[in-house]
Amino acid sequence: MTHLQLKILALILFSTSLIGQVKNIGLPEIKNYKKTDYKGGTQNWNIDQDENGNIYFANNNGLFQFDGSTWRKYTLPNAPDTRAIKIDTNGTIFIGGYSEFGYYKPNQQGKLLYTSLSKKVSKKKVIDFIWKIHIYKDEVIFQSFANIYIYKNNQLKILEAPSRFQFSFQVKNHLYLQDVSTGLVEYKNGKLTPLPGTTFFNSSEIWGMFSLPDNQLLIATLNKGLFVYNQGKITTWNTDANAFIKKNSSLGGVTIKDKFIVLNSVLNGIIICDSNGKIIQHINRKKGLQNNTVLTSFIDHKNNLWLGLDDGIAFINENSPITYFGYNYDLSTVYASIVFNGNLYVATNQGVFFSKWHLPFREESFSLLEKTTGQAWNIQVIDGQLICGNNNGAMLINNDQSIKVLDTKGYFGFKKIPNKPNFIIGANYNGFAIFEKTSKGLEYRNQITGFEKPSSAFDIDDSYLWLKKDDVIYQMTLSDDLKKFDLIKTYPNISKMTKGIGSIQTINNTVYFQTNNVFYKYSQDQDLFYKDNRMSLLFKDLPKIYATTQDALGNIWYLFNESLGVLAKQNASQYKNIVTPFSNLTGNLVNNYLSVNAIDPQNIFIGQTNGLAHYNSKLPNNSSSKPIAFIRSISFPGDTLVYGNGKTTYTKTKVPYTSNRVNFTFSSPSYEHIDNIEFSYQLEGFDDKWSNWSPITIKEYTNLREGHYTMNLKARNSYGIQSDVKQVNFTISPPWYRHFIAYFCYILLIIAITYFIRNRIQRKIRKNKYYETVELRRQYLEKETQIQKAQFDLEKEIERLKNDNLQTKILSKDKELVINTLQVVKKNKVLNGIIHKLKEINIESLDDSTKFQFNKLNKSIVREVNTDKSWKDLEKHIKNVHFDFLKRLKEKHPTISPRELDLSTYLLMNMSTKEIAEIMNISNGGVEVARYRLRKKFELHKKEDLTGYLMSI
Structure with a gap:
């Protein structure tokens, strides 16, 4: 095939793929859901999607709904086995099963x-x-083998089959049914009209009908295969697709944008063909499906394909510009790839694999080149020669895939030496080596001395x-004879102001x-x-x-956070940053080995840990549209x-306080790379x-x-694109006591209590004032009384003092009286003595x-003695x-005698013993x-004073 033919084929492929975006190179992302995932039956007969993006499956164990996060099951009464499903624009889900x-x-x-019909x-x-089930104009058609049931305006009409219906198909604005004796009939205006021929x-059983150009079916x-019906004529569709269906049997299918047709098979998965019957894509169990029998297929709102197996x-x-060559193509970790002489070569950790490279790309597995088994670090074309850096040495690969080992040391890669066109330098496990172009071809020349460290990447x-x-930059100068390094200088930093070193790369030959x-x-x-x-x-x-590389088209690719981006070259000085399509490669890129092979804008290969990714930069990335978040x-x-x-209408919800434990579930019906969907929320x-x-x-x-609460939710898809914020408002009702x-009752109660307390306080104030007045009066009277x-x-x-004073005076007078009396007594004694003496005178x-x-x-003396009454006056005075x-x-001691009373009185008057003896006319003894x-009569102790006792009475 000439170069011009290749260009024409590439242009045709490019123009058709832009319309429908079905790639014929590699495999799209495939995700299988087992019955253990959705917890249902094995067979899935029909699929549909509502306006909110939820996917529904008619399963032999019920109706299953999938919102991207959760599977929900709904079972028909008395009929768990469902076969058909159709959803109208209002979200009503019409469903049919066995006799229901x-x-x-x-x-x-x-x-x-x-609601059962x-x-x-x-x-x-x-x-x-x-x-x-079909929604045809303003009617809902339920089709069984015996009848069709027409539901309209809450009324149900039955139209019987001419003989026995097989299946029915809605193609654009037409509804066709197969009758086993009448052939195909069209339903319109409530009647069945046979199609001629x-x-x-x-x-035979018809399982699918599709629209073709020029009003063909x-x-x-x-x-029996595929047939074209055109105005009563039936012809075999002699295409690759027909050959596939004849071999594997058809179970219907679905169209993609009226440009491509998905055909389900019994034995070998599905094929996607164009309107000419050319197979664009074939997906079966070997290529990732978990089952080869496809019962139904469905195209969702984003033109992705769902299969009921x-x-x-x-x-x-199908809505991604990236497809994959992985384990299904016998590829593992890819370090480099190159197209050379009609073959696509891939350097992997298992060796070098190759496949024929032609457009359209055929489904062929990659084959391992002999003698390359082992770690292949690189494969590249230098001056028209294909060189591989392998763990087993530097290898030259010829057109017939024969291998010439140039050197047995392990090599990472090769580069031409500027200004020395006949020499190539290679990085190996022991440093660097020189290869020379000779008349015999490329030959190993010598190992460069002076640097013996392994060098995986250099410029x-x-x-x-x-x-x-x-983390050091080595600057090395080769000697003129290319046998040693004359100068080796190291730089720990790029400059004094800039610490650390990120990467070294050659861009635009600099x-x-x-x-x-x-x-x-x-x-x-x-x-x-x-x-x-x-x-910069x-x-x-x-x-x-962390790393950059420039591809053959001038695009600059870069690694960041284990993700990939590209500055796509627009013209000589302008670049466009593209990141979104490569988000799905995050985490699968090979560390320290950024491998990008750009053949043309439609064919760019990227190395991964799990194979080779194919990127068509001309395809629109519709899957990068903004996702939708649902508070489910x-x-x-x-x-x-x-x-x-x-x-969906998000109405404000009231939650009773006793139920203030609120649980939210989220979903985002974005099914591409569903495991990478993330949510962020705020209450x-x-x-x-x-x-x-x-x-x-x-x-x-x-x-x-x-x-009042508002639950905010947003979703982020695998491309890093965020959805609009979805909100749900709800109110937690207060407890009865709040x-x-x-x-209001509290306020009334507070007012009542305040009023009551105010009155009580006022009454208490009045009462307190009264009591205060009474108390003051009492205190006044008490004070007055006290005064x-x-x-x-x-x-x-005063009276007592006066009495005491008087008593003191009396005592004093008594004392004086006693003294005077004693003096009179003494005088009388003296006078009596004088009288006796006078008697003795003759x-x-x-x-x-x-x-x-x-x-x-x-x-005169006798008369003076006889007339003195002092003693009697003294006794009388003392007694008074x-x-x-x-x-x-006397009351205290009734037995006391008069004589003892006199003694007690004399003692009370503090008279001496001598005075008392004289008064009482007794001796001191x-x-x-x-x-x-x-003392004995008074029962006093020895230590008690008799006079003190008498004074206390």
């Missing part, structure tokens, strides 16, 4: 409730299986060989040094690295990159509200900020306080005058003054005896 058909519709809580059919009629199919039969479900991402310019190793997205060149004259503003500006707003349900004890069924009124991105689709909040009515009492006491005290011897005077004197004392003493007897 009807529809599911969401109620006010969003839960799907089933088969109950409108007479029990005498056997319904059997409902195989197909279609009795040809009476002996493509008819797929179970065992005889055992399970499959999703095929070379006119003056130096540059190598980054161990060696650049990069760190932190800033690019530098080396100035040999000044021996320093200086910033290149133009290159290209990477200014990109995330931190909100649950709390006692109720569950489901959103996303039918026409306004509870969360201060958005949560971290997470694939978890459930969030529960407990013990929420009463108030309800508005309760607060009076004090005055009285004072007067008493008066007879005296003269008369003297005798007279003597007698007169004697009489001490009457009370004597009375108390007699006084002491009397005192002793008195």
Whole structure:
């Protein structure tokens, strides 16, 4: 095939693939769902999708709904085996199974409730299986083998088959049915109209009908192949697709944008062909399906393909510009790839594999080149020669795939030496080696001495060989004879201001040094690295990159965070940053070996740990559209509200306080790379900020306080694109004791209590004032009484003092009286003595005058003694003054004698023993005896004072 023919074929492929975006190179992403995933039956007979993106499957164990996060099962009453499903624009899900058909519709809580229409059919009629459902104009058609049931305006009409229906098909605005005796009939205006010439199919089962250009119909039969019907004429569709169906049997299919047809088979998966019957893609069990029998196929809103299998479900991402050559093509980890002389060569960890390279690309596995088994680090074309860097040596691969080993040391890669066209330098496990072009071909020349470290990646310019190793830049100068390094210089940093080294790369034939997205060149004259503003500006707003490489088209590819991006060259000075299509390669790229092989814009190969990825940069990446986030349900004890069924309206929900444990479920019906869908949420009124991105689709909040809340949710797909924020508002009702009515009652109660307390306080104030007045009056009276009492006491005290004073005076007078009395007694004694002495005088011897005077004197003395009453006055006075004392003493001691009373009185008057003896006319000893007897009568102890005791009475 000439180069011009290749270009024409590439242009044809490019133009058709742009229309339908079905690639014929590699395999799209395939995800299988086993029955253990959706917990249902094995067979899936029909598939549909609602306006919200949810996918529904008619399974032999019920109806299954998948929202991208959760599978839900709905079972028909008395008929778990379902066969057909169709969803209208209002979200009503019409479903049919064995002897049962009807529809599911969401109620006010969003839960799907089933309404049976088969109950409108007479029990005498056997319904059997409902195989197909069509929404035709304003009618819903349920098709069984015996009848079609027409549902319109809540009324059900039955139209019987002319003989027996097989299946029915809706092609654009036409509804066709196969009758086993009449052939194909068209339903319109409530009647069945036969299509001429279609009795040809009476002996076969028609499983699919598709539209072809020029109003032709493509008819797929179970065992006889594919036929074209055009105005009553039936012809065999002699195409590759027909050959496939004849061999593997057809189970119908579906069209993709009226440009491509998906044909299901019994034995060998599916094929996708164009309107000319050319097979574009073949997917079977060997290429990733879990089952080769495909019962139904469906194109979703994003033009991705769903397959209902005889055992399970499959999703095929047809809406991606990237396909894969992986284990299905016998490839493992890919380090490099190249197209050379009509073959695609791939260097892997198992060796070098190759496959024929032609357009359109044929489904051929890759073959291993002999003698290359082992780690192949690189494969490249230099000056028209295919060289492989292998663990087993440097290998030259000829056109007939024969291998010439140039050197047995392990090699990483090769580069031409500037200004020395006949020499190539290779990086090996022991440093570097030189290869020379000779008349015999490329030959190993010598190992370069002076540097013996393994070097996996290097760059070379006119003056130096540059190598980054161990976070150091090596600058090495080759000798003229290419046998040694004359100079080896190291740079730990690119500059004093810039720490660390990111990567070394050659872009546009210039060696650049990069760190932190800033690019530098080396100035040999000044021996320093200086910033290149133009290159640095290209990477200014990109995330931190780790490696870059330039492909053959001038595009600059870069690695960041185990992800891949490209600055696609638009013209000589402009680049467009593209990241989105490569998000699915994240984590699968080979560390330190960025492998990009750009053959042309439609054929770019990227090495991965699990094979080779093919990228067509001219295909639109529709899967990068903004995803949709759904708050799928909100649950709390006692109720569950489901959103996303039918026409979703997020109404404000009231949750009782006793059910303030709220559970949310999330979904995003973005089925491409579904495992990479992530969610972030924020509950306004509870969360201060958005949560971290997470694939978890459930969030529960407990013990929420009463108030208004808004649940915000956003989703992010595998391309990093975020959805719009979805919101659900709800209110937690307060407990009865914090309800508005309760607060109103509280206010009334507070007012009543305040009023009551105010009155009580006022009454208490009045009462307190009264009591205070009474108390003041009492205190006044008490004070007055105290004053009076004090005055009285004072007067008493004065009186007492007066009495004491008087008593003191009396005692003093008594004392004086006693003294005077004693003196009188003494005087009387003296006078009595004088009288006795006078008697002894003999008066007879005296003269008369003297005798007279003597007698007169004697009489005067006698008269003085006889007339003195001092003693009697003293006794009387003592008894009068001490009457009370004597009375108390007599009461206390009734046995006391008068004589002892006198002694007690004398003792009270503090008279001495001598004075008492004189008054009582006894001796001093007699006084002491009397005192002793008195103490004994008073029963006093020895230490007690008798006078003190008497004074206390």
